[in-house]
Amino acid sequence: ALRVHLLRASGLATDHGGAAHAFVGVKVHGQKTWKSQVVRASNEPIWDERYDFAGMLGEVITNPMLLKVLDRDNTRTVTIGELKLPLDSLTKQPLIQLQQRPLEGANAHGTLSLNIIWIPQNSSEAAVLKSSPSMPPSLSRQQSESGSTPLSTGLALSSPLSSPLSDSSNARSKQVGELEIHLSRASNLSPIVPGAFPDVVVAVKVGKSMTWMSAVARKTLNPVWNEKHVVIGRLGDLISHKTLIKVVDRSSGEPGEDLGKLQVDLRELLSSDKVDFDKMPLVRKHDGAEQAHGDISFSIVWTEKEHELST
Numbered sequence: 001a002l003r004v005h006l007l008r009a010s011g012l013a014t015d016h017g018g019a020a021h022a023f024v025g026v027k028v029h030g031q032k033t034w035k036s037q038v039v040r041a042s043n044e045p046i047w048d049e050r051y052d053f054a055g056m057l058g059e060v061i062t063n064p065m066l067l068k069v070l071d072r073d074n075t076r077t078v079t080i081g082e083l084k085l086p087l088d089s090l091t092k093q094p095l096i097q098l099q100q101r102p103l104e105g106a107n108a109h110g111t112l113s114l115n116i117i118w119i120p121q122n123s124s125e126a127a128v129l130k131s132s133p134s135m136p137p138s139l140s141r142q143q144s145e146s147g148s149t150p151l152s153t154g155l156a157l158s159s160p161l162s163s164p165l166s167d168s169s170n171a172r173s174k175q176v177g178e179l180e181i182h183l184s185r186a187s188n189l190s191p192i193v194p195g196a197f198p199d200v201v202v203a204v205k206v207g208k209s210m211t212w213m214s215a216v217a218r219k220t221l222n223p224v225w226n227e228k229h230v231v232i233g234r235l236g237d238l239i240s241h242k243t244l245i246k247v248v249d250r251s252s253g254e255p256g257e258d259l260g261k262l263q264v265d266l267r268e269l270l271s272s273d274k275v276d277f278d279k280m281p282l283v284r285k286h287d288g289a290e291q292a293h294g295d296i297s298f299s300i301v302w303t304e305k306e307h308e309l310s311t
Helices: 125-131 167-173
Strands: 001-011 024-029 032-035 046-053 065-072 077-085 093-104 111-118 139-142 176-187 200-206 209-213 224-236 243-249 257-264 274-286 289-305
Touching: 001 024, 024 046, 065 111, 077 093, 077 111, 077 167, 176 274, 243 274, 243 289, 257 289
Parallel strands: none
Antiparallel strands: 001 046, 001 111, 024 032, 024 065, 065 077, 093 111, 139 224, 176 224, 176 289, 200 209, 200 243, 243 257, 257 274, 274 289
């Protein structure tokens, strides 16, 4: 089956200027179609829906996959933007991962994020990901109900970890499962402009690739998010580099200005299912030296879910 895992859209804009009642139409092989649920009154819709198209691989990749992001109001349905995605690469790699791909078409606005997975008969998504030698370090699944906002942060690659693993740790590192990030709050942030109150967003990089941006907490030096996000992958891949947390002020637009950052080592997850980080100091450069500018609190939980990844 060809599995489409529809994640989210960001930065949508409607022709009437209001929030979209957004859904996505998907066409495979020029004829097989599926429509997602409608997310009402949001230009940052989150679906986290999966749908399987049955068929032979050679059949489903004959034509590009067509995805249309549409706005449905009381009287009409209008196309916001679309994507045409060639699927030929599935013959070599069973996963196509698209993060914030810009929508195309006249007057198109926004981006779309999704994953496309080819699952052979009598197999599962978990088995495909586990057996794929070129599987990306992570496969993101948004769980925050408040909605996230896209962010261009320019995060540098976090520091790799090179110390050898014990036999038991090495076995655990091969587990496939879910890494849940629970972002709680930040406090005592220091604004770039004295006396200003920033619009605060957090960018999180797990493993080797950026996987998540939080919602914006507006006009505050003590933001509270209480958001959760899940990254699916192999534990060893997800902790191969330090996790990088970057706090950014977006009050002046994108890409924003750094309020502080930190890197944390997650190798404790090789022996524990949960790691709590309470009031971790955020640092940024000031007058050529790194200084503390507030703190951030979050926790990270690992759950092996090899047989629960597919729907």
